[in-house]
Amino acid sequence: MDKKTITIAGGGSGYTPGIILTVLEQGSQFPIKEIRLYDIDPIRNCDMGIILEYLLKRDGHDVNLVVTEDPKLAFSGTDFIFSQIRAGGMEMREYDEKIPLKYGLVGQETCGLGGFSYGMRSMKSFLEMVGYIQKYAPEAWILNYTNPESIVSESVRRQFPSIKIINACDMTIGIEEMLEHSFGYNRKKFISQYYGLNHFGWYREIYDVSKGKDIMPEIINKLIETGFDISIQDASWGQAFKLMESMIKDFPTNLPNNYLEYYLYGNRVVAHEDPNYTRANEIMDGRLTKIKETVAKIKENRDLDTIDYQGNGHGLYIVEIALSILHNKNDRFMLIVPNKGAIPNLRQDAVVEVPCYVNAKGAEPISLRQDIPDFHKGLMEAQVAAEKLLVDAFFEQSYQKALEAFTLNQTVPNVDVAKAILDEFIQVNGDYWVELKKEGSAVYELVNS
Template identity: 70%
Template structure:
């Protein structure tokens, strides 16, 4: 059987990696049509040109469509791979720079920048899910769209029966870092992880070749050696170095690197350039490369320098699709309602935990242990702040938004929370719901 997939946010620089990963599994996941859906028609057309080039280079006979029309994008498709970025890099730049103006963490998914992005994404994502429910109601949405926990909570409330799996590839990134740094093979690791999206910890990491939990030795290696950042782009090398420092301060569990924004916001702000953030790096790097590659293809020159590869981002989402199609019951770290999986955390929290994926969808794994008070306290404050933000979206409530901003753990007081909130309201305009 062959499948039609729609990549929502088709203009993203991650799209070629998804394609090339899917082509690696063409026998198990035969695709006859790929649709690129994006509201930014220029970026979508640029990516169509690149994708067409890659398909021809790989000698693949796959129909390719680029569209901004949701009916054309979704009607009759089997899977939607969602990676939309409402507002694009231009709004991400403001997400990062407005908090920094007040001495707060400026980041795309964490802190108040993440909340601003969340408010935009809730509006754009629910509109898209409404289209999907109308045109291909039986299609699976495999969602990478951030901020994942906020998106998941929003969809759960408005579309409780939609077929969606919310996933993040950051745990793969961490496990690949362990491979590169210490020689472990990720395929031989069975990890137990818990938390919220971009806000979690490993409880244990079982190596099937050794027959034991190797997390204690991993933690000791991090303490003694740090991570291998050779060949890593500077911003990520900096991230991994901070993560190693975090592990030395909190040595009991391997943690998600994004916790740096909540545990050490002072260091993050101190090292940040408020006039040139990660968004600027991407605009001057990945996005510029897309334009350059389009020009090379159109001018038929230097084609051998166009270098796209299958990467972890694509691997995770393609493997989920195959686990559904072939009822493989593979294990992934996914974002799901808690419902007792973490026994001592509120049941209505949206958590990231190990799950099995099969033809029925997602089956979460119950952890059967209580998480420590330190981690529980951090998580419950974050859950409450995120739920208040989703309340603000559905209720058009300025008060709930202010409470969410004030409770965010990167914020020292309500005065600065209100100042940042008011700046974001002015900057986002119609991207946000009208808060009253």
């Protein structure tokens, strides 16, 4: 096989080393001649370049490394783009989390109104990047981790319907790994039937090949009786998995995605949050600080044995998708795709997360072939409508559509709080968002009351 070129869009991310090292572990299955780090933040990109250069030399990899902020250099002739861009960085994520909390609502990066704020930024940055890719590398595959994925996917579908993109989220892998850790299962033996939207779904069945049966009923019983072993999680994720147990006790017919806590138990989430120190602050003090400390160690040639970056599960999921494309493997993944009948009784133009086969042509969704329950359908229909209104607001530059999206978001109790938070997000996001216009008027200008 010819050696490939890969581009990491959002190269300055703390996840980059894990993805790169995971790719390089594949050897002849995924031979690499060049790695390109692309980021609009030259400082973060340079820092990650220093770390990657050290790791490549340490592990004896003969791979060319390019660090660039130039989209032409980043994308021309590349084979795969692994996208993990974060428009506005952790600084804007902090606003996404803290502004809703001021009003007593869920403050989270992909869910609730924080997710909508992030979605408006992501659409603007991501679509600009896809334009560069269409110009410089129209045959390249985009493997996307950029959040919020349902919103990003919907916007790409509208503007670039023919672009070669697969939208993937590894949260279902995280759930299955917790089942593995807590109860001794082997998730590689699972054939899972799952449906929903990104960060908003349920398992209908988990068939264990080694047992020859659906083990979801016994999983639910174990979670009700003993719960997860959260010893491998940090405090934030430990709390998330404990709330997932509450969901299962209240709704024991399906295994939910733990992100549903933000919609079903928003009051509990808010009560547990510190409005002055959110997940963004944890990451700034953790993962981002680690990057700076690692760069200092490399530059000063000290404590090199403490540099512990390695391949990981986060990287493996997206790399396995690339391998399934490269080798036409038809492996099975949970992916975000246009519905078009995959969930029969859900609107056909929804962007859903369902099992798919992946081959040289891309993702081929697997139909559930039966309707989903009204409770799940009702929740999903409202969420789909809110997300589509937000994408409408972006393309139409419509303040009215944005207000409707914020009001319909299921974490929001009334239009007054939706409008207050929308107006505050307009102010803090500035040029990260498109300008929003009121119907029949000039560009919307926020007037402070």
